[in-house]
Amino acid sequence: MMMAALYELLPDKAAFREKMQRLALPGVAMIYSESIKCGIAGTHISVSVGGIEEKSEDIAKAAHSHGDGEPHTHSHGDGEPHSHSHSTKRYSYKEIQTLIRKLALPDNVLKDALGVYKILAEAEAAVHGTPLDKIHLHEVGAIDAVADIVGCCLLINMLALSDITASPVHVGSGSVRCEHGILPVPAPATAEILKGVPIYGGSIDGELCTPTGAALLRYFAGSFGNMPPMVVSKIGCGMGTKDFPAANCLRAFLCEDDDSGGGTSGEVFELSCNLDDMTPEAIGAAYDILFDNGALDVYSTPIMMKKSRPAVMLSCLCEQEKRDLLTRLMLLHTSTLGVRVARYSRSVLTRGAVTVKTKYGDIRVKRAHGFGAVKSKPEYSDVVAAAKRHGIPFSEVYDEALKQR
DSSP: OHHHHHHHHOSOHHHHHHHHHHTOOTTEEEEEEEEEETTEEEEEEEEEETTEEOOHHHHHHTTTOOSSOOOEEEEOSSSSEEEEOOOSOBOOHHHHHHHHHTSOOOHHHHHHHHHHHHHHHHHHHHHHTOOGGGOOOSGGGBHHHHHHHHHHHHHHHHHTOSOOEEOOEEOEESEEEETTEEEESSOHHHHHHTTTSOEEOOSOBEEOSOHHHHHHHHHHOSEESSOOSOOEEEEEEEEOSSOOSSOOEEEEEEEOOOSSSOOEEEEEEEEEEEESSOOHHHHHHHHHHHHHTTOSEEEEEEEEEGGGEEEEEEEEEEOGGGHHHHHHHHHHHSSOSOOEEEEEEEEEOEEEEEEEEETTEEEEEEEEEETTEEEEEEOHHHHHHHHHHHTOOHHHHHHHHHHTO
16 A cells, blocks of 8 residues: 555656566566545555465465465454465565565665565564574565565655655554464554554554554654645555445655745654752763764753752753663763653754855855745854954854855
């Protein structure tokens, strides 16, 4: 569904089809067809191996395939066992890595595909208590799963996307049956991958997010949250196979960055603690450690604590993936016994930098735009250095750089 949604955004769909065909994945054929769910038109992409399309729900329920091509029994979701042969070969994690590296892919697409599979392998290793180098992939180790993942990575490369944000993930509800028994939704590997990501269930009985989909979202999405303000240029709809009361559709919205648009909205975490028994030097050392480990900002606020003691509230802003690390560092490098965590929605301008030529030399100018705002600011260190070289006031160099922006 993700591949189909991204495919609809392409201006040259034939180029993608040709590139996938040239990869010559063993026995793989891809069929692109129109599909309608709850009155919404979109694209369905089916991947078959040796002329047989192995649906994702079948793969999941045959999660621990014998790999010998022999018939075995599992449920197709109707409560009744069915026996047939799964001819699709299952590959180990090492075999998947070797297979992908042999494909004629651009370097960044190769890196992305291997990165997605690493997330999958690490989740499987965690769930099964197995070392990463010993893990054997099951439903995501089939050649059609390789086509799904490589296809999505290739599409994202062809679309030249600079930023990807995703909604909270609807995982579905109920349970799935596999060879080891009945497992809850989300499946263990999916739940492991989506740690730290906002997820929710609902009234739809079924698995709405597979480990493959979770890994692709985890790898590519820079943030998860409500839809930010944006100017949409194109919408892609990727359709699933099943029919639910709600449209079984994944939508992708393409937005263009320019000076009138741009900017992103997402979430940021604020970590804070109160300190009344640390020296200014020790607090300064904690500042540096937090910045060095990925804090977006670190700042302090004068406060009054118990017994009328003057104190400092130390705070840092961070993205979700840095939250746990920075919390540990704050506990380790300050005297606090606890760290508060608050989640905020935020909107930020799209940032960049250019170097402008002035009569005082080259000066870097930081630029930002979005939500109708455009801002420029000369780089402080460059302005100071030029002012010292020429023996002139800071403001003179600063104003000259702004004129050239």
